[in-house]
Structures are given as structure tokens and as C-alpha cells.
Amino acid sequence: MSVLSTIREDIQTVQRHDPAAQSGVIIFLSYPGLHAKWAHTFEHWLWRRGVRGLARVLSQITRFMTGVEIHPAAQIGRRFFIDHAMGVVIGETTVIGDDCVLYQGVTLGGTGNESGKRHPTLGDRVTVGTGAKVLGNIHIGDDVRIGGNSVVVKDVPPASTVVGVPGRVVRRNGERVVEAADAARLHHENLPDPVREESRSNRAAIEQNEDRIAELEAQMRELTTLVRELSAQNTRAADDSSDTQA
Structure with missing residues (x-):
């Protein structure tokens, strides 16, 4: 040019x-x-x-x-x-x-x-x-x-x-x-802003962990309830067996 x-x-x-x-x-x-x-x-x-x-x-x-x-x-x-x-x-x-x-x-x-x-x-x-x-x-x-x-x-x-x-x-x-x-x-x-993006990424990970913890706690409550019901059934079965033998 x-x-x-x-x-x-x-x-x-x-x-x-x-x-x-x-x-x-x-x-x-x-x-x-x-x-x-x-x-x-x-x-x-x-x-x-x-x-x-x-x-x-x-x-x-x-x-x-x-x-x-x-x-x-x-x-x-x-x-x-x-x-x-x-x-x-x-x-x-x-x-x-x-x-x-x-x-x-x-x-x-x-x-x-x-x-x-x-x-x-x-x-x-x-x-x-x-x-x-x-x-x-x-x-x-x-x-x-x-x-x-x-x-x-x-x-x-x-x-x-x-x-x-x-x-x-x-x-x-x-x-x-x-x-x-x-x-x-x-x-x-x-x-x-990379700092802001990193902060948002961390917050998203924390929210995912909180959701997972809440899900595990709900499962634990269900298991606890199930164990109690099974324990109560075993107790009643044991009592019925004792009455029959008597």
C-alpha cells in the first residue's frame, strides 16, 4: 500500500x-x-x-x-x-x-x-x-x-x-x-470479574451440597422410622409368642 x-x-x-x-x-x-x-x-x-x-x-x-x-x-x-x-x-x-x-x-x-x-x-x-x-x-x-x-x-x-x-x-x-x-x-x-465468578461458583457448589445434605437427612429419618416400626413389630411378635406358650 x-x-x-x-x-x-x-x-x-x-x-x-x-x-x-x-x-x-x-x-x-x-x-x-x-x-x-x-x-x-x-x-x-x-x-x-x-x-x-x-x-x-x-x-x-x-x-x-x-x-x-x-x-x-x-x-x-x-x-x-x-x-x-x-x-x-x-x-x-x-x-x-x-x-x-x-x-x-x-x-x-x-x-x-x-x-x-x-x-x-x-x-x-x-x-x-x-x-x-x-x-x-x-x-x-x-x-x-x-x-x-x-x-x-x-x-x-x-x-x-x-x-x-x-x-x-x-x-x-x-x-x-x-x-x-x-x-x-x-x-x-x-x-x-474472575473473583466474582469464583464466588458464584463456590455459592453454587454450597447450594448443591446443602440440597444433598437435606436429601440424606430425609433418607435418614425414613430409615429411623422404619427401624422403629420393625422393632415394634418384633416386640409385639415376641409378646404374642409368650402369651401363646402360656
């Missing part, structure tokens, strides 16, 4: 994702997430052509100007959008698919001093909520949504919703993995 086509496509992406977006001119001038993405395109071009020192220096200038740190080696797909774009860090071996959205404070980083591929791979249409950390050489499938402040250190299957520390899947293919409240549609801030 040409530079103008890419800019036009990215502006349309902002208008699609941000309800507060204004005209294309305002978006072009005032969205640091777009500025960081556009600068990274040039820095990545330099990196691939071996001009790595200059690419690294320019990436730090971009970081200073936008609040977004993207390593020049990171691979980023089309229609990538960083909302608010402050405090976002994208590591060297990160791979990001098409139509992905990151919110402020997101880290796509490593877990230590390992070499080789040490940063995550995001599929297409992945949304990562505010302050979330996706760490290590893991794969995040297509259409995954990661809740704000989650910490994800394991692979996530496609079409899943992940929340918590450590991150865990609470929705897969449109179905809740654990019982929770109403569906959280488009807004990452409305993702299910």
Missing part, C-alpha cells in the same frame, strides 16, 4: 474504534498512537536494511515524543490502533496481526534474559485492555480479548476472553467457561 493509502486506512480505523474521534485532520494531528505507528514503519524499514543503529535511535525519539516504545524489529500488521497511547511497550520479537487494538499502559514484553523469540505473537483482531501485560514467547489467537491489568503468560486459544492475574480464559467461542454475569460486548472495561 502507498503511504497515503495507509494513512487514510489508519484514520478510518481510529474513527471506527474511538467514539470521541473527530475529523480526519484532527486525528492526523493529535493521535500519538498513529504517530508512533507511522514512525515505526520507517524505523522497521531501516532495521530490515541493516541501518539498525539509526533505527534504534529514532525509536527512542519516537518514544519521547509519543509515550510509545516500539522496538524497530517488531512486526506490526495493518489497521493497528493504540488508544491514548501512553506507556505502551512493544518488544523486539513481537508480532502483531491485523486489526489489533491496544489501550494505554500495555506491555508486550519478555520474561527474562532468554534469547531468540522471546515476545508474544498476537493474531488478528486482538484487543488488549488498559495496563495488561502479555509476556514471553506465547501465541494469542485471533479474536482474543484481554482484560485490563491482566497478566498473560500462556498461550490463549482463538475467540477467547482472558482476565486476571495470572490471566485465565473466562469465555471461549461465545460461551462462558465459568458462570458470570451479563455478556460484556465491545468495551474492555466491562469484562467479567
Whole structure:
């Protein structure tokens, strides 16, 4: 794609994702997430052509100007959008698919001093909520949504919703993995609360145990009544036998 086509496509992406977006001119001038993405395109071009020192220096200038740190080696797909774009860090071996959205404070980083591929791979249409950390050489499938402040250190299957520390899947293919409240549609801030879901799951188990205990108590009362009746019958039979012998 040409530079103008890419800019036009990215502006349309902002208008699609941000309800507060204004005209294309305002978006072009005032969205640091777009500025960081556009600068990274040039820095990545330099990196691939071996001009790595200059690419690294320019990436730090971009970081200073936008609040977004993207390593020049990171691979980023089309229609990538960083909302608010402050405090976002994208590591060297990160791979990001098409139509992905990151919110402020997101880290796509490593877990230590390992070499080789040490940063995550995001599929297409992945949304990562505010302050979330996706760490290590893991794969995040297509259409995954990661809740704000989650910490994800394991692979996530496609079409899943992940929340918590450590991150865990609470929705897969449109179905809740654990019982929770109403569906959280488009807004990452409305993702299910894993603590609340765990509490509801525990309450459901307690109610099942209470029902089972009540059932066992009823059976015990029936057995007690039956034993008393049998005992009374044996007593009467013994008395009848004694009268007959007399």
C-alpha cells in the first residue's frame, strides 16, 4: 500500500474504534498512537536494511515524543490502533496481526534474559485492555480479548476472553467457561470479574451440597422410622409368642 493509502486506512480505523474521534485532520494531528505507528514503519524499514543503529535511535525519539516504545524489529500488521497511547511497550520479537487494538499502559514484553523469540505473537483482531501485560514467547489467537491489568503468560486459544492475574480464559467461542454475569460486548472495561465468578461458583457448589445434605437427612429419618416400626413389630411378635406358650 502507498503511504497515503495507509494513512487514510489508519484514520478510518481510529474513527471506527474511538467514539470521541473527530475529523480526519484532527486525528492526523493529535493521535500519538498513529504517530508512533507511522514512525515505526520507517524505523522497521531501516532495521530490515541493516541501518539498525539509526533505527534504534529514532525509536527512542519516537518514544519521547509519543509515550510509545516500539522496538524497530517488531512486526506490526495493518489497521493497528493504540488508544491514548501512553506507556505502551512493544518488544523486539513481537508480532502483531491485523486489526489489533491496544489501550494505554500495555506491555508486550519478555520474561527474562532468554534469547531468540522471546515476545508474544498476537493474531488478528486482538484487543488488549488498559495496563495488561502479555509476556514471553506465547501465541494469542485471533479474536482474543484481554482484560485490563491482566497478566498473560500462556498461550490463549482463538475467540477467547482472558482476565486476571495470572490471566485465565473466562469465555471461549461465545460461551462462558465459568458462570458470570451479563455478556460484556465491545468495551474492555466491562469484562467479567474472575473473583466474582469464583464466588458464584463456590455459592453454587454450597447450594448443591446443602440440597444433598437435606436429601440424606430425609433418607435418614425414613430409615429411623422404619427401624422403629420393625422393632415394634418384633416386640409385639415376641409378646404374642409368650402369651401363646402360656
